[in-house]
Amino acid sequence: MSLAERLLIARLKERDxxxxxxxxxxxxxxVFSLVYRMLGNRHEAEDVAQEVFITVFKTVDGFRGEAKFxxxxxRIAANQSKNRIKYLSRRPTDGGEVEDALQxxxxxxxxxxxxxxxxxxxxxxxxxxxxxxLMQRSIAALDEEHRLLVILRDVExxxxxxxxxxxxxxxxxxxxxxxxxxxxxxxxLDKHTR
Amino acid sequence: MDHAQAQNAFSDFLDGTxxxxxxxxxxxxxxxxxxxRTELTAFRRTVGxxxxxxxxxxxxxxxxxxxxxxKRSHGRFFAPRWKLFGRxxxxxxxxxxxxxxxxxxxxxxHGAPSGVHAAP
Numbered sequence: 001m002s003l004a005e006r007l008l009i010a011r012l013k014e015r016d017x018x019x020x021x022x023x024x025x026x027x028x029x030x031v032f033s034l035v036y037r038m039l040g041n042r043h044e045a046e047d048v049a050q051e052v053f054i055t056v057f058k059t060v061d062g063f064r065g066e067a068k069f070x071x072x073x074x075r076i077a078a079n080q081s082k083n084r085i086k087y088l089s090r091r092p093t094d095g096g097e098v099e100d101a102l103q104x105x106x107x108x109x110x111x112x113x114x115x116x117x118x119x120x121x122x123x124x125x126x127x128x129x130x131x132x133x134l135m136q137r138s139i140a141a142l143d144e145e146h147r148l149l150v151i152l153r154d155v156e157x158x159x160x161x162x163x164x165x166x167x168x169x170x171x172x173x174x175x176x177x178x179x180x181x182x183x184x185x186x187x188x189l190d191k192h193t194r
Numbered sequence: 195m196d197h198a199q200a201q202n203a204f205s206d207f208l209d210g211t212x213x214x215x216x217x218x219x220x221x222x223x224x225x226x227x228x229x230x231r232t233e234l235t236a237f238r239r240t241v242g243x244x245x246x247x248x249x250x251x252x253x254x255x256x257x258x259x260x261x262x263x264x265k266r267s268h269g270r271f272f273a274p275r276w277k278l279f280g281r282x283x284x285x286x287x288x289x290x291x292x293x294x295x296x297x298x299x300x301x302x303x304h305g306a307p308s309g310v311h312a313a314p
Contacts, residue, residue, distance in 0.1 A: 046255075050258055132247065155245065156248070157245065
């Protein structure tokens with residue numbers, strides 16, 4: 001763990017409000033992205049991602065620094081995502097768990113899609129959104145373990161070492177499961193693009 | 195190397211983590227197998243597309259979390275804390291209590307009558 005990270009954690013343990021803000025600004029996107037791709041639903045992802053940081057702040061006094069703070073944080077995010085998936089699977093579904101990418105963009109409040117339409121044309125935008133939706137459905141079709149590995153490696157671009165610290169899996173197992181997951185997603189995409 | 199062996203090596207091949215001997219075998223197979231070349235292209239495209247799926251947190255993420263923490267902790271979370279070891283120093287309180295009781299006990303011992311003497 002770097003000195004800067006140690007100092008930030010120390011300030012957080014002292015309940016420094018600015019340290020709190022810095023932690024969320026540093027890791028908020030990564031946590032939200034992981035949780036969103038695990039759950040496939042924006043509303044659930046916002047809920048769980050908030051809970052991740054609340055859990056982190058409640059338990060930060062117990063963080064001893066044996067692992068990197070980011071991997072500790074993402075391990076919490078991964079576990080809470082899996083717990084929410086189990087909870088949702090026991091609940092009667094209305095079929096809306098995996099959002100369409102267009103719906104997601106509509107709810108995000110970001111101006112980027114409008115700008116993109118002006119530059120690239122609405123057809124290109126629609127194609128990109130459809131591909132994203134298809135990718136998300138393909139990821140959602142995986143079981144949680146394979147899904148997590150794909151998200152950590154291919155979406156969040158973590159190293160195998162970091163993934164090992166988050167999942168507790170040996171590198172060989174990570175690589176073989178990741179490969180199976182990638183092939184499954186490729187097959188799913190091939191079905192829809194032929 | 196057959197198709198299955200080549201395709202099983204795609205991930206390591208793309209990651210650049212194949213041992214040299216195996217990498218050469220995959221490259222040699224790809225040079226003569228259009229099917230596997232096509233599969234590799236699709237595989238590479240899949241992995242590349244996954245890299246574009248990062249999703250930023252909503253703009254209200256930080257204020258929403260702070261609101262939740264404030265609500266659940268009744269405003270106590272960011273309240274000033276006792277600085278001694280950054281938490282309530284229960285062990286120091288216990289030690290102080292033990293010392294106080296010891297002092298009280300010693301004081302009682304010195305102040306108490308030394309004994310009961312028989313009447314002459």
